[in-house]
Amino acid sequence: LSLSLVSDWSSDRNLIIEEQSFVPCEDLKFGRISFKGFNPEVEKLMILMNPREEEEGGEESRMQTDITDEEMALRYESLVGSMKKKFAKKRERAANEDNKNQNFSETITKRAFMKPQD
Amino acid sequence: MFPALKQRVGDVLLPGDEFSSEDDDTISLTDHVKPEKVVCGPGLRRSGDRLVVCKSGVLRHKQPNMFWMESQQRRYVPAKGETIIGIVTVKSGDIFKVDCGGSEQASLSYLAFEGATKRNRPNVQVGDLVFAQFIIANKDMEPELVCMDSSGRANGMGVFGGGGLLFSVSLGLVRRLLSPHSEVLSDLQQLFPCELVVGMNGRLWVKSSRVQQTLVIANLLQSCDTMTAQQRRELFRRVAQGAL
Numbered sequence: 001l002s003l004s005l006v007s008d009w010s011s012d013r014n015l016i017i018e019e020q021s022f023v024p025c026e027d028l029k030f031g032r033i034s035f036k037g038f039n040p041e042v043e044k045l046m047i048l049m050n051p052r053e054e055e056e057g058g059e060e061s062r063m064q065t066d067i068t069d070e071e072m073a074l075r076y077e078s079l080v081g082s083m084k085k086k087f088a089k090k091r092e093r094a095a096n097e098d099n100k101n102q103n104f105s106e107t108i109t110k111r112a113f114m115k116p117q118d
Numbered sequence: 119m120f121p122a123l124k125q126r127v128g129d130v131l132l133p134g135d136e137f138s139s140e141d142d143d144t145i146s147l148t149d150h151v152k153p154e155k156v157v158c159g160p161g162l163r164r165s166g167d168r169l170v171v172c173k174s175g176v177l178r179h180k181q182p183n184m185f186w187m188e189s190q191q192r193r194y195v196p197a198k199g200e201t202i203i204g205i206v207t208v209k210s211g212d213i214f215k216v217d218c219g220g221s222e223q224a225s226l227s228y229l230a231f232e233g234a235t236k237r238n239r240p241n242v243q244v245g246d247l248v249f250a251q252f253i254i255a256n257k258d259m260e261p262e263l264v265c266m267d268s269s270g271r272a273n274g275m276g277v278f279g280g281g282g283l284l285f286s287v288s289l290g291l292v293r294r295l296l297s298p299h300s301e302v303l304s305d306l307q308q309l310f311p312c313e314l315v316v317g318m319n320g321r322l323w324v325k326s327s328r329v330q331q332t333l334v335i336a337n338l339l340q341s342c343d344t345m346t347a348q349q350r351r352e353l354f355r356r357v358a359q360g361a362l
Contacts, residue, residue: 013157016164020255021197023318025159025178025186028296031201031249031318032274033303036311038327045274 127179135171143256161187196255203317219319230264234274247279282325288350305354
């Protein structure tokens with residue numbers, strides 16, 4: 001909505017806003033139109049620029065996916081584990097090998113420089 | 119004022135009819151009245167605290183608070199934000215002068231195109247058609263056009279038009295073509311593959327795969343301006359059957 005004039009600010013009773021254009025009144029669509037694929041770029045623009053219409057099923061349409069969300073989640077789980085192993089230092093890898101049979105993982109404390117007490 | 123306006127929606131009103139907040143039958147018991155906002159569209163004007171009709175026509179309403187006068191005319195008056203088809207008439211220095219069908223020519227800066235810089239000037243010649251939108255359009259200043267939106271993208275605006283035909287229609291037909299569930303457009307869709315550019319200044323540009331089809335579409339649109347819906351459907355059907 002493009003507002004061009006607002007009535008005097010001092011009056012707080014009624015606010016009358018003037019709008020010169022028909023476009024917001026009648027919800028007019030974008031001015032370039034193409035039919036039956038005559039100009040594919042314009043058809044792309046039409047989808048982009050026109051206000052999106054609501055579908056009957058719901059407001060957002062789900063995109064067509066090749067694999068389901070569950071499969072994607074499982075894939076990510078194993079991916080995270082394998083990436084972690086790839087970048088693990090030698091000592092961590094050895095520790096993980098020992099723990100593989102048991103179902104818990106230990107956090108490896110890094111050996112840092114310890115300041116002498118005195 | 120709001121209830122008085124809502125009551126007259128759909129009525130024919132004439133210039134001089136006015137709506138005032140003093141005409142309301144209800145009187146508020148509390149001193150502090152909640153300000154009711156009214157948006158008056160084309161054909162309605164604010165005069166002090168009153169709303170005055172300045173064009174004869176039918177009063178229309180859109181939720182929640184928009185009112186306007188629906189009328190027929192052919193003369194275009196530039197309005198901010200509207201996209202139009204302009205014809206470049208003068209190319210002087212840094213700006214182009216564009217004929218938009220209004221009372222004076224609009225100016226279009228050469229920098230107002232996507233990707234234009236001082237070194238990289240857009241390729242616009244005198245006589246080119248541009249699809250542009252107004253950023254300044256009031257009765258006190260020269261209208262100004264741009265061919266990009268506020269973020270610098272073209273969005274379909276700019277120079278266009280090889281191989282098509284430009285013609286004029288009434289402003290009412292343009293609005294009917296661009297309205298959300300346009301019947302004229304859906305009828306036209308059944309005919310031939312074609313491309314249309316619709317300017318709010320009453321100018322249409324059509325291009326189809328053959329010159330004959332382009333002329334047919336142009337004639338159809340010009341003649342269905344003054345037809346009833348039934349006459350128009352009949353005409354389109356005859357053309358579709360006769361089309362080779």
